[in-house]
Amino acid sequence: MVEMKIGLLANKSDCSVQTIRFYEKQGLLKQPMRSASNYREYDDGALKQLTFIRQCRSLGISINEIKQLIVLREQPDKSCESVNQMVKQHIKEVSKRLDELTHLQTVLTDIAASCSAGHSIGECGVLKKLDI
Amino acid sequence: MVEMKIGLLANKSDCSVQTIRFYEKQGLLKQPMRSASNYREYDDGALKQLTFIRQCRSLGISINEIKQLIVLREQPDKSCESVNQMVKQHIKEVSKRLDELTHLQTVLTDIAASCSAGHSIGECGVLKKLDI
């Protein structure tokens, strides 16, 4: 397929129409050609670019970081050190978040276990736990 | 201590001054007394309330849910079923997020491992992985 409108691109990329327009406004997707009636016309290059963006987003890479990656990709001779750093940084952050959530899970489970038999707010073991 | 201004309350509750004002505007903290010069004057009850709020927030309970909890706490005779449900729901969500992050961690680690020796953008294994 050579050309497509925004709805089809959205389908192909598993991404909403609004999100595509949003990425364009953010400068992640370049402005596409327009039809006579001002409809956006995309080619397969745009689909590739959008797939890259979605892939990065699913990995927790921020829009600003994706912007940097897009610039970097166009300078094949430069060092890729910053790309590696970015990924390593994300691994660190995900590790940290995993630790936090694991701890949170034990606390929540403990709280849930404290549910008293009475089933009234006044004797609610859960609320008492929340109150420290 | 019987009375304190917002800065001291912020210190005691490990919470910024702006956040306290934000919670007040959201209806989580009731409007405190005001001094002659219009400064907020808090008592220990406010500190307890704020501590409860922060405890809930650290457990991932949303501001709207905290509002519900605050209302519930004032009706000791009602059933605490909804409180239990809320906690159980959070446990589910945290589980789901843990699974997602665990998977993300393996993907990121795999990507990081693909860093090629060349150290240039053009032959960057990391970028190639990101490009699918």
Next chain:
DNA sequence: GTAAAGTCTATATCTACTATAGAGTCAAGT
């Protein structure tokens, strides 16, 4: 008396979208 630190309100900013209003366009069916 003065300077620094604290407080006040109101408003803007952040992230990554999502939703809505109101208008225009296009294709299919009758």
Next chain:
DNA sequence: ACTTGACTCTATAGTAGATATAGACTTTAC
């Protein structure tokens, strides 16, 4: 030819949970 529904357009507002800023006022310390 006409209408209906689906699609697209722009611009704007809303979401969550804060955080930051501007400009004015008050209090505290020296």
